[in-house]
Amino acid sequence: MIKFKHLLYTVAVGTLLYACGTDSNPRIENFDHEAQAIKDQDSIVKFLKTHYYKDAVDSIKPLIDGETALMDDVRLKSRVVNEYDIDYTYYYFVKEEGVSEKGYPTVVDSVLTTYRLSSLDASDKLTKVQDLNTPTWFNASQIAVRGWLHAFTHFKGGELKKEDDGSPYNGPITYNGTGKGFFLLPSGLSYRNSGNLPNKTLLYFVSLHDIVENTDHDQDGVPSIFEDVDEDGKPWNDDTDKNNVPNYLDIDDDGDGVLTKDEDKNGDGDPRNDFNDPNKPNVPDYLNRDIRVKY
Ligand SMILES: [Ca+2]
Ligand SMILES: [Ca+2]
Ligand SMILES: [Ca+2]
Numbered sequence: 001m002i003k004f005k006h007l008l009y010t011v012a013v014g015t016l017l018y019a020c021g022t023d024s025n026p027r028i029e030n031f032d033h034e035a036q037a038i039k040d041q042d043s044i045v046k047f048l049k050t051h052y053y054k055d056a057v058d059s060i061k062p063l064i065d066g067e068t069a070l071m072d073d074v075r076l077k078s079r080v081v082n083e084y085d086i087d088y089t090y091y092y093f094v095k096e097e098g099v100s101e102k103g104y105p106t107v108v109d110s111v112l113t114t115y116r117l118s119s120l121d122a123s124d125k126l127t128k129v130q131d132l133n134t135p136t137w138f139n140a141s142q143i144a145v146r147g148w149l150h151a152f153t154h155f156k157g158g159e160l161k162k163e164d165d166g167s168p169y170n171g172p173i174t175y176n177g178t179g180k181g182f183f184l185l186p187s188g189l190s191y192r193n194s195g196n197l198p199n200k201t202l203l204y205f206v207s208l209h210d211i212v213e214n215t216d217h218d219q220d221g222v223p224s225i226f227e228d229v230d231e232d233g234k235p236w237n238d239d240t241d242k243n244n245v246p247n248y249l250d251i252d253d254d255g256d257g258v259l260t261k262d263e264d265k266n267g268d269g270d271p272r273n274d275f276n277d278p279n280k281p282n283v284p285d286y287l288n289r290d291i292r293v294k295y
């Protein structure tokens with residue numbers, strides 16, 4: 001519970017920072033997202049061909065003789081994700097994976113991180129936007145930058161520093177072995193054409209300290225990642241009762257008036273394994289409006 005309170009507090013701080021924000025700003029009508037996507041991809045590729053990663057200073061520099069362009073650096077990887085009905089490519093570079101036994105976060109797990117944020121301008125120059133040096137918790141449900149959610153899945157957190165005898169460290173909370181690297185997100189996976197940095201490709205250098213494994217945003221007993229009913233990897237587009245609240249934030253997923261956490265007939269704390277409708281043997285009660293018994 002202490003952990004959760006801590007999370008609430010830092011999330012309130014987190015909302016003031018980049019990567020967060022809402023989609024509530026009015027968009028330019030008829031904005032051509034596909035044209036913007038092509039433009040961004042062109043400038044990203046140009047940037048990757050003309051810059052390199054300088055390990056010694058942990059930053060990206062204009063390419064010089066004897067160095068390997070980012071585009072040819074084997075540590076640079078890319079991934080295509082479909083968001084807003086467009087296939088976007090983002091690039092990520094894992095310098096250190098992170099040592100945490102919790103493993104990789106899912107797209108909806110809360111992350112404790114620091115970052116250095118820059119934007120890429122039209123002439124392929126980086127402009128510094130913000131440094132966040134204090135490890136801060138970010139709640140995935142409040143992140144407007146979709147690419148951020150995807151990109152953190154390539155890193156693990158660190159582990160809490162301990163005294164030599166294994167007892168808790170007698171000092172400020174410190175993580176060792178954090179996941180480190182950077183990711184480059186086209187504007188379509190960033191703020192799109194609205195928000196704080198419209199139509200900007202963003203570069204985040206991150207250090208992932210910790211995660212909340214199996215974050216359950218609505219605390220209904222179903223971890224948020226398992227509220228991805230259509231299993232497309234995106235829990236934000238699943239809304240069983242069509243009340244405009246995605247299931248991972250909805251405490252009554254089927255809208256039958258019985259809370260999801262109360263549709264747990266066998267009482268094991270997990271509503272996913274309760275099937276009591278012979279007509280729909282594969283639909284759990286919490287997603288089945290025909291079963292509305294509170295247990
Ligand atoms: Ca989904
Ligand atoms: Ca739910
Ligand atoms: Ca229900």
Ligand SMILES: [Ca+2]
Nearest residue numbers: 264268270271
């Ligand atoms: Ca159950």
